[in-house]
Amino acid sequence: MPFTTSFVPEIRFGEGVHETIAASAHALGARSVLVVIDGFLAAGGLGERLAGQFDAEGVAVAFFSGFAGEPKLAAVEAATAAARGKDLVVGLGGGSALDIAKIAACVAAGADGPMHYALAAHPLPGRPLRKILVPTTAGTGSETSATTIFTGPEGKKLWIWGPETKADLVLLDPALTVTLPANLTAWCGLDAFVHAFEAATNRNAHAGAALYAHAALGLLVEALETAVNNPADRKARGKMLLGACYAGIAIDNCGTAIAHTISHALAGLAPVHHGLATALGFEATLGWLVEADTADLAAAARACGLQDAAMLPGFVADLMDRCGIVRALPAAFAAFTAEDLAREMRAPENQPMRRSTIRAVADADIDAFATSMMALPRTL
Amino acid sequence: MPFTTSFVPEIRFGEGVHETIAASAHALGARSVLVVIDGFLAAGGLGERLAGQFDAEGVAVAFFSGFAGEPKLAAVEAATAAARGKDLVVGLGGGSALDIAKIAACVAAGADGPMHYALAAHPLPGRPLRKILVPTTAGTGSETSATTIFTGPEGKKLWIWGPETKADLVLLDPALTVTLPANLTAWCGLDAFVHAFEAATNRNAHAGAALYAHAALGLLVEALETAVNNPADRKARGKMLLGACYAGIAIDNCGTAIAHTISHALAGLAPVHHGLATALGFEATLGWLVEADTADLAAAARACGLQDAAMLPGFVADLMDRCGIVRALPAAFAAFTAEDLAREMRAPENQPMRRSTIRAVADADIDAFATSMMALPRTL
Structure with a gap:
């Protein structure tokens, strides 16, 4: 039976690997980074620590936490605007943070907005920003897939798909998931x-x-x-x-x-x-x-x-x-x-x-x- | 236990997938391709068929078969010279053809020769030519590794290592391996x-x-x-x-x-x-x-x-x-x-x-x- 397996990004697994986000971005050649991060994570001290680590690497960093629940168009558009001019996007959080980071990194590489690419209406721009994805829930697997989902203007679930959305580096840190509630x-x-x-x-x-x-x-x-x-x-x-x-x-x-x-x-x-x-x-x-x-x-x-x-x-x-x-x-x-x-x-x-x-x-x-x-x- | 797994290229497996080499090169954006191919394969009709397929895709193609046995410096240098100005290299054959293709694709992206990079003396150039690797023996696994081996001027085994040497696409076609002798x-x-x-x-x-x-x-x-x-x-x-x-x-x-x-x-x-x-x-x-x-x-x-x-x-x-x-x-x-x-x-x-x-x-x-x-x- 013939088959194709799409490329699998580099995966780093281990306690504490999320502490290497800034150094990894630097190693990937980034000078200016957008971190899409769940609001409660950013507020809980992680945002501050990351800012210090990016600073120590000499890499400019901005944070985007303007989303709650599953990704909506407004959040995806705002993240894309924030990603323009950057050369790497970090997605740090649940599946929503990762999907928003993936979309922003791809869409910011072109002049159009996210709706231009929804449901494969147009091919994604050729040179997406680089992506480091750091899941904090063990669920969607968005860190290794080429799919993203967001809610469009009419409340319908839309998707943007393409190998361009895939991570350059995946960091899996069990320490980030221990606070996830039982349900x-x-x-x-x-x-x-x-x-x-x-x-x-x-x-x-x-x-x-x-x-x-x-x-x-x-x-x-x-x-x-x-x-x-x-x-x-x-x-x-x-x-x-x-x-x-x-x-x-x-x-x-x-x-x-x-x-x-x-x-x-x-x-x-x-x-x-x-x-x-x-x-x-x-x-x-x-x-x-x-x-x-x-x-x-x-x-x-x-x-x-x-x-x-x-x-x-x-x-x-x-x-x-x-x-x-x-x-x-x-x-x-x-x-x-x-x-x-x-x-x-x-x-x-x-x-x-x-x-x-x-x-x-x-x-x-x-x-x-x-x-x-x-x-x-x-x-x- | 922490670990890192390096990226795994796209792998296409199946009877006949080697017939998609030219189309795959075209899909990867190549306009001009070097095919590093074992001499007996090129002579056996495969070279001619490939030339026709590249022609049909509108992609310029050149062939290099100037090697025998394990890769020697002269062959690696000649392949690198042949790869200059191309944008994609196909390696088609045993581990030697694959290693020569990998080296040529990386070294041709810079001004220096292979010895400049041997034993990691210098980092490889940043933007290697793209690579499609098509093994015809089930052995070295060079199609998915970042390593290459060749014999240097003094007869010593040297290596050029780096993620730059890895394939963009691996084609695994059982049909290409059935003629491999039992030993x-x-x-x-x-x-x-x-x-x-x-x-x-x-x-x-x-x-x-x-x-x-x-x-x-x-x-x-x-x-x-x-x-x-x-x-x-x-x-x-x-x-x-x-x-x-x-x-x-x-x-x-x-x-x-x-x-x-x-x-x-x-x-x-x-x-x-x-x-x-x-x-x-x-x-x-x-x-x-x-x-x-x-x-x-x-x-x-x-x-x-x-x-x-x-x-x-x-x-x-x-x-x-x-x-x-x-x-x-x-x-x-x-x-x-x-x-x-x-x-x-x-x-x-x-x-x-x-x-x-x-x-x-x-x-x-x-x-x-x-x-x-x-x-x-x-x-x-």
Whole structure:
């Protein structure tokens, strides 16, 4: 079976590697840097420490924290404006900080704004600013993917894709993730798990990406419960971070599947954490999915330490229990019905994930999944 | 344990991907290309076909086949001269073609010749020509490493190292390897096996590179005997090619160890195939090595499908038997003694591999290994 694995950036892993951000930027030839950083991280002393480190390297630095929650167009535009004239962008934080940094670094290399490139309307400029990505949640894997997501002017989820968005250097520091609360650790960890699982088992799956996807499954299964229940465990936090990073490589090559059709459709109705939405969508479809009984499903099950794919639904439900994941949607979903969700699942932007699912997803399946999702309590 | 894994280039794997060389060069923006290609491949019709494909893409192409055996300075200089003014270099052939292509692409970006950069005397120029590497033997892994080796004016093995030498694109086409004779398949395959094994178990070994090293061991163990005994088996050839490529990533990060001290020392005495020399050096030291009984050795054994590291020496000897590897040195070695080999093993350029070995290599060990190597028949 032919395959292509896209390039994998240099990855530095270890306790304290985030202290090398300024020195790494200098080593990459940067003279002037924009750091896109979560506001609470910047305020917590990290911003000040970084400013001192950039100063010591003789590199000019500016900070951008003008965003909250998932990236919105205004934030992406403001970050792009701040990146103009710089030669390197650091993304430091959750998936939003990383996506905003990636977009700003690419878009600032041209004269147009982010909307010019949304949904691949135009190719990205040729020479993006360099990028150092430093995730502080083990989840999206944005640090190793070529994808970015932001909310457009009409509230729709848009994306800017391209190898230009990929990192020059990824720094994985477990120390940055120990303060992540238990529920976010679980939701982000499940998101990463589903990334690895869907990339390893969908119609685009191939041996090249399976190397990373299977490693991710092993690491995440090994560490997730410990990271949730013993947040200071640096070893477990390190495995989560590396697992999410490898899962990012896997989706960079093979994309996702039905669980992401559901989570994106849910987000089209009302705000919900992407990791939680994905976990709930995954649990609701996994029993149906494993009936496909493919070699890839069996291999993914083995990577999780299971004998066969039929054991996966029980295993995942138990893992979610052990990680304290409450099966419920935010209260705002009380305003919507299964029909609303099914309509979103049929929206054009959610079809690629539906089509890449290893089982054909019939219209009746969409309705059944939507019904089962909207039967969840709305209590969050 | 902190670690860094260097960037991994885009890898395209599959039957027939070598037919995309010209299109890939065009897609990388090349207008003028040098193809460094083994003479027998160029003469066998591939050169003509490539010329037509480059012509169809509107890309100017020149060919360089002025080399035989391991790269010598004159060939490296001639290739560099041929690369000047081009914007992309293709390396198509065994490890020598790839190394010459890598050096030419880097050195042609500056005004100096190859010797200016040998043994890291000066940093490589900043903007190397782009590189597409297409291995036709499953062995050196040069397509994914930052290392090149050539013979200097005094007959010494020199190297030019740097991330600048790495490929922009790797094409792995099993179809190109089916004509490799059985003895070369075995020697090159053992070389790749030892790369993966040493990278996974030496003092520089780390979890990031183990991902690739263990995958390589699994693929090579699975396919080597079949590739040797059933040369047309494309599936086995594909596994060998991918395994050697992953082993290249592993040594790019962690380097080698004692078996390579021996093979480089042997090459310092008289010409011998690098893969054979490495295999013989590996067999001569493996029983001693596994006494270290480390977790990394145990993990490498498991990656080979074995229960523990103590089984490795018997397993490797059997594998070499099954692949028909004759334990003998070329006749030219009749002129040398164990003392000669021990002296070469103590040469400064062979100390890094000695020092990275997981067991301390005492002077008495050097003497014992040299004695055991030079007790081999000289009949090849």
